[in-house]
Amino acid sequence: MRDRVNIDTDILIIGGGTAGCLAAWEARQVGGPDLKITILERANIRHSGSLAAGQNALNAYINNGTPEDWVAYVRYDLCGAPVREDILLSVGRELNETVAIIEKEGLPIKKDVDGRYLARGKWNIEVNGRFLKPITAGMAEKAGARIINWVFVTELLKKDGRCVGAVGFGSRDGRFYVVRAKAVLMATGGAAGIWRPRCSGDAHHRIWSVPFNTGAGYAMMKRAGAEMTGFDTRMIPVRVKDTYAPGGTMAIGANAPMVNALGEVFMLEKEEYVRMGGHTAPTPVRVWACYREIAAGRGPIFMDTTKGDPEKVAGLREQYLDMSPTTVLYWGAHDIDPAKDPVEIEGDSPFLVGAHAACCGAWSISTTRMTTVPGLFASGEALGQAPSRFISGSWTCGRIAGRNMVKWVEESGSGLPEIDAKEIDRLEEAAFAPLARWGKQEFYTNGKPVMGILPKDMEEHMQNVMEDYCGGRVRHFSVSEPYLGIARKRINRLRRDQLRYLVARDLYELQQAWDVIDRLDCCQLTIEHISFRKETRYLGYVNRTDYPERNDAEYDCFICSAWNPDTDEMTFKKYPYDQLVRGDRSEETI
């Protein structure tokens, strides 16, 4: 048996990112000094997760209007699709308060001459992004949470149907961590690296999202029996080509229009796009329009900074240095001057996210953020069907979950259960299995012995399958049942037959092995959800060539799946959409 670390806590937070750190902070505010709060983080909370690279705007802030107006915008931006308005309203009501708290904690926020936060569009404010992560992490530290860095969480613990903790391995100390908890928060971010990245070789991690957010939370919640939702949306970020920096900085920040290779401001000049909302069309539609222009031979697509506001264009370098310094280096290396040259943009691979512009995650039974597994909560990208929360919404969701976890602990009154020792042994064996296998199995391919399948080889195979058969970039994000059928067959072959050959030579590769195990579960969720939704609702994100129209009669509702561990099949159910903010969903209110 390995060295084991046993921890008992009231609140366990998995993932010390945007949502996780603020959940710890809020739990301390309402739970008092004696509450035991523990964070398990696969990296180090000071520089982990989405905020680590620095970002330059809070994309959710109510500059004008009301929380209801913000909800109307969010659902409009997802093509009028059903969204959890109850959850979004709960976020909207606390968004600005959360930002004020973070400012008090030291985040410098740019202000206008009247002392108001500097607005960037209707729902954005500019911030100095490099401070985001240290401040967020500092709040968890200040809250006195027990922070255990470098622990990769592999599975949730359950007892009598309730979530009672989690297990994982120390990626530096090689120890096995067993944490019993009265309430557990999943805050592990979204899933990157499911589809084939554009760059190859040692640059394969050069992608838009955090390469280390690999869908662990989605996979663990699925395996623990939580109902999962929204995997039929994926986010396709259109970003500055090769550097993945956001184009919004040029569009909203410097008034640069998006143009095709002919210089046409196509979103405003072509009737078919104007009808869909022009340059303020829903995000997926704008992605679709770019790829339509490319398919029609009018690519590449650019942000025409030469037509932007000259003063603001001059400030672009400084802004990108704050959040995506490679952009500035790239411009230097390729002799690009945004004042003289339009900046090329392109779509990256799809990503699974629930707090950005898509809906993947766990279904929450109420606004408490508790999933269908009692005691298991989800926030940030891990929470489904409430998109466009971004940084400030994830902070807020973390706070709301933290508060409700304390309430759950107080009200449910249950202590820490005994966990069957054999179950813990089984989980330990599973956690380290790829490491244990190394050296014990030998196969011959082309006459040469191999010791098993290394994680990076399995990852590459998985990404090829998803790219080619589940609507990757090379397919212009299009899918149909025949393609999905092949994806299903090949991914299931990996999951059901090949994982037993997955090996790792050291703890570093053990993390990569778990990344691929978790990603494969995300693949299953994605293939089955896309297959279930026999319509095209999010044009641009998922284009079903066999069902190109929207089918409101069948699919204007929420779709949730549950995984059956005995059959490895997913079953689906639908929940009705509760529209709390009245009005035409295909329009914004302000």
Ligand SMILES: Cc1cc2nc3c(=O)[nH]c(=O)nc-3n(C[C@H](O)[C@H](O)[C@H](O)COP(=O)(O)OP(=O)(O)OC[C@H]3O[C@@H](n4cnc5c(N)ncnc54)[C@H](O)[C@@H]3O)c2cc1C
């Ligand atoms: C490149 C990029 C740019 C963005 N730009 C903006 C912007 O300008 N403005 C804006 O408002 N929003 C932006 N967003 C969105 C915003 O950053 C996210 O929606 C939000 O931060 C997500 O918070 P989270 O807590 O869910 O995830 P994260 O903050 O990413 O936290 C997840 C944490 O879980 C940890 N973890 C993962 N797996 C495990 C495991 N198995 N065990 C233990 N720990 C684990 C990770 O290491 C990480 O620390 C951007 C996102 C990205 C990726």
